[in-house]
Amino acid sequence: MSGKQHSTDQETRLIEEDHHSIKLWLRLLTCSSLIEKHLRGSLREEFNTTLPRFDFLAQLERSADGLTMGELSSRMMVSGGNATGLANQLVKEGLVERNSPPNNRRTFVIKLSPKGKKYFAKLATRHEEWMISLLGKLSDTDVRNLMRLLGKVKSEVV
């Protein structure tokens, strides 16, 4: 055991006889955790913001009609974010709007405000640039094969 702290890499400590499904899962998790770590760092450094906030806004950006709180919670990709807490904060900052639809006064629909749209556009541009700098060196063939194979994984685990 080294006294040095290593980056997230559980799989290098895997025991040889582990089943290949476990190895695959840990490699997947290692890849997504490493990218997530970069992303958290960049969001903090450049925008002083967090991944759950980015995720929350990204979901809204893809839904022009807005989303209910339930939809938002179930669509968020990262754990550790409390959707209600995030909503309250973002409403206060004027980045999102929260309204009850006329046909259902007991629910709330959340949308990006004009200010939120402008703000998110800046984040999205940098997000794309960060991802290209992380993954852009993979060949087109590798990306195509990965997309296809991960598509199979996705259809198995959905």
Place this chain on the structure above:
Amino acid sequence: MSGKQHSTDQETRLIEEDHHSIKLWLRLLTCSSLIEKHLRGSLREEFNTTLPRFDFLAQLERSADGLTMGELSSRMMVSGGNATGLANQLVKEGLVERNSPPNNRRTFVIKLSPKGKKYFAKLATRHEEWMISLLGKLSDTDVRNLMRLLGKVKSEVV
């Protein structure tokens, strides 16, 4: 927009012109989030426990000599777990032991207790079974190719 709640699947809402690095990242994230969601559910249902607790114990299980709190924090794969809080709780339950090494009284080294080892062995067995049921239908060729390609991703993003 459908009023129905869908499972985690941000990528199906992707805009066509997004760069393939973003598409790849979202597909990776979708796969690992879906598996993580299964795992969180199974851990809760069968063991009444959480993914950060499982992760914490899994890191210790791979390090017979124990880990410092710093090592533990940096090795944990999932976000949302507070390592100090988890350590306090697991010490209280008798699943881990916390001691200062003789050569450095200012730090703590955490190890699984004999009870913790037995407990974790049960979790690990089921974890492997869950992963085989999720991913075991992929062909050997697909798994081999995925491991190789994800290995490339890993070396790009480390």
